[in-house]
Amino acid sequence: MFSCALIQSRAGDENERVDLYDCKMKWAVVLLACLCFLNSLVECKWKHERRENHWRENANEMTTSSYREDPPDHTKLIPMARYVLHNADWASLATISILPAIEGFPFSNVKSIVDGSLANSTGVPYFYMSPLDFSARDLSKNSRATVLVSLEETRYCENKKIDPEDPRCTRLMLSGKMKKIKERTPEYEFAKAALFERHPAMADFPPDHNWFVAKLKIAQIAMVDWFGGAKYIPVRDYLAYNYTGTEMLQFRNKGLQK
Amino acid sequence: MFSCALIQSRAGDENERVDLYDCKMKWAVVLLACLCFLNSLVECKWKHERRENHWRENANEMTTSSYREDPPDHTKLIPMARYVLHNADWASLATISILPAIEGFPFSNVKSIVDGSLANSTGVPYFYMSPLDFSARDLSKNSRATVLVSLEETRYCENKKIDPEDPRCTRLMLSGKMKKIKERTPEYEFAKAALFERHPAMADFPPDHNWFVAKLKIAQIAMVDWFGGAKYIPVRDYLAYNYTGTEMLQFRNKGLQK
Structure with missing residues (x-):
């Protein structure tokens, strides 16, 4: 201008x-x-x-798929216990050792588990076992066992920056006797299908290892999910609780879409 | 035009x-x-x-910090064993239960551990314990224990799509007797500082729980890190192996930079 x-x-x-x-x-x-x-x-x-x-969508997708539905409120003991077991892919299985150097010692082993199919939780932990493995050998002499699972396994505690030993990083200890499940029974077919669904690698486990399916007959349920010491949950109420755990199926499907 | x-x-x-x-x-x-x-x-x-x-740099940073240095070759048993223990933040600790309902049963609990400071591995697992906890109560009657750690905890197996029970998802079982460490000794100061370095939450654990530091006197080292069954590692060679484990310090520092 x-x-x-x-x-x-x-x-x-x-x-x-x-x-x-x-x-x-x-x-x-x-x-x-x-x-x-x-x-x-x-x-x-x-x-x-x-x-x-586009980036944000991708980032959200990554975030969503690496997280799963949060656990229930800590005051809801049975829902929490069932959630933790159903969302855990593996457990540490404590047995009484028969190894010569540590005979009678408590021993612990990693076992891949399910408590039913991805969308049909039962609350009962199932195992795929070989007599060649530590656990099955120990159990053949003494069937007493404890199955330990922790929210740490779901990455919840890590993501929330909660220490693995912090009582809010819920841990569930199921103690009882381990029992082999008879082949060609509905329970065997259900449990084996569920194990292979959650752990596809099992289909490639060496076929000459005499695999069998076992479950824990739960005698005691101890859980630490908050401050103030462990809680004990009645087994009957725990097993009767109506929970399918479909969040695991959604989580798995999200993971497969990645 | x-x-x-x-x-x-x-x-x-x-x-x-x-x-x-x-x-x-x-x-x-x-x-x-x-x-x-x-x-x-x-x-x-x-x-x-x-x-x-900028996005790419952030993405790389996230990727790098969520992974850590890969474990040693599976044929290198001692380096592998030391790596797995040092890189694990927690262990499942198997004890013989004194709980009335499951007395004499093997029991398992989650414990946050270290085997030395982030950049000074010793191969000996150290624990911060309270007499109010399951483990310490069991151990006060029977000090026999097994400490189980798995590469699953480092996310290595998940990232490599190896099932937790797959023998390539290395698991290490240290069995022996648990021992309380005397206060005001160099080992106590070292172990407590290492525990608080790796697990800062321990500084906020309730002060009235009579916390003490304990370690496992290792009697047997069993490891599954490949096909073909468990390997047993001589304890003396395992402890004498020259390994500082500085990759944990780098990994932690990367995490803090996020």
Whole structure:
């Protein structure tokens, strides 16, 4: 605008019309340049937003799939106990050792477990066992066992920055006697299918290891899920509790979509 | 250009100079618009790249910090055993229960552990214990115990899609007798500092629970880290192995930078 006024003031009569054109065109140039610049900015921002939304969606997807449905409130003892067992892929199985160097010592082994199919929790831990393994050998002499599972396994405690030994990082100890399940019974078929569903690697376990399916007949349920010491849950109420645990199926399906 | 030619052909002599200006200015408008558009595009692309690089850097950081240095080769038994213990934040501790309902049963509990400071592994598992806890009560009657740790805890098996019971998901079972460490000894100070370094939550554990530091005097080391059954590692060689485990310090520092 200043430059335009300057041109006009300097212009003589003979050049007045030319300068007016000149001035108008300069205005047009400035206006067009501004419009063009604004347009580019808007377009650029739109592209940014699309890209950022794409990243955010991906980030959410990753976050959602690496988390699962949160555990129940700590005051709901039975729902919590059933959730922790159903959401755990493995347990440490304590037995009385028959190894010569540590005979009679308590021993502990990692076992992949299920408590039913992904969408049909029973509360009973099932195992796929070989007589070649520590646990089965110990159990053949003394069937007493404790099955320990912890919310640490679901990454809940890590994600919430709760120490593994913090009582809020719920741990469940099921004690009782281990029992082999008869083949060709509905329970055997159900449990084996559930084990292979949750642990597809089991289909590739060496076929000559005389695998069998076993379960824990629960005698005592101890749980630490909050401050103030362990709680003991009546076994009958625990087993009777109506809970399918479909969140595990959703979690697994999310994981497969990744 | 076409519109410019059209204007020139229609123009009379008296308007020729004006139209020439008009034409030149239109050229300038087009040129300026093009330059402006190109500039915006370049600027936009540069901003995109900066933003994308920022995202990529964050993503890499997250990926790197959620992994740690891979375990040693499975044929290197002692390095593997020491790695698995040092990289585990918690263990399941098997004891013989004194609980009335399951007296004499093997029991298992979650304990947060260290085997030395983050950058000074010893191979000996240390515990922070309270006489109010299951484990300490059991151990006061029978000090025999097994400490179980698994590579599952480091997320290695999950990341490699190895089932928790797969023998390649290394598990280490240290059996022996648990021993309380005398206060005001160098070992006590070292172990307590190491426990509080790895598990800062311990500083907030209730002060009236008579906490003490204990360690496992290892009698037997069993490890499953590959197909073909468990291996037994000589305790003396295991303890003498020169390994500081500084990868844990690096891993922890990476985590803190997040």
